[in-house]
Amino acid sequence: MAGQSDPELSLFSAEELEFIAEDEIVDIVPNLKMGPLNFISGDFGPFIPQIVAQVPLWLAVALKKRGKCSICPPQWMCVEKLTQVLEAERNSQEMSEQLPFHYVEISRLLFDHANDDISDAYMVRSLIEDIRDVRFHKVETDLEAFNGRTIAVKIKNLSAMEVNIVDRKLSKMPQGGNCEDKVLTAGSVLLNSLY
Numbered sequence: 001m002a003g004q005s006d007p008e009l010s011l012f013s014a015e016e017l018e019f020i021a022e023d024e025i026v027d028i029v030p031n032l033k034m035g036p037l038n039f040i041s042g043d044f045g046p047f048i049p050q051i052v053a054q055v056p057l058w059l060a061v062a063l064k065k066r067g068k069c070s071i072c073p074p075q076w077m078c079v080e081k082l083t084q085v086l087e088a089e090r091n092s093q094e095m096s097e098q099l100p101f102h103y104v105e106i107s108r109l110l111f112d113h114a115n116d117d118i119s120d121a122y123m124v125r126s127l128i129e130d131i132r133d134v135r136f137h138k139v140e141t142d143l144e145a146f147n148g149r150t151i152a153v154k155i156k157n158l159s160a161m162e163v164n165i166v167d168r169k170l171s172k173m174p175q176g177g178n179c180e181d182k183v184l185t186a187g188s189v190l191l192n193s194l195y
Helices: 014-021 057-065 079-091 103-113 121-144 160-172 179-194
Strands: 025-030 037-039 042-044 053-056 069-072
Touching (some): 014 160, 042 053, 057 103
Antiparallel strands (some): 025 069
């Protein structure tokens, strides 16, 4: 497998993670009447003005760019919820389970394309950046304990971006074994973050 011989080939860029996150389902409020749209990934619609519909994030962004809808930010993307998450992150050594796997990518896409649909967008953006910084610091701290003889690292509740950072750091660390040890280590981190 190509990813095993060259660790850089198995890593995702921020853009690739964003692309994967675009399949997440979000709510929109259309301002047009249109029948269902049929895609390989499923059927979405019909769309009726002012009636909430669920679509993949990529479709929501495409409709928003054309002025055909507004995007409803996810429930976790409000000042109250994010303040609670930030407090939980600061007060615990463990990663919080309160955010979705692609919270960084989803929030970035919404800030880039639907900033006007987010209440208190400046505060929400600031809280998400603070949460991301606290979580990244926890990841860095956990990885400092890693040495060349460690077979696996267990870090629970990582987001996609955090898994990518861990994978990159582990692939660059000197290993006290063969290539399989490195693959097992990165795989263990990924599997533990998903469960």
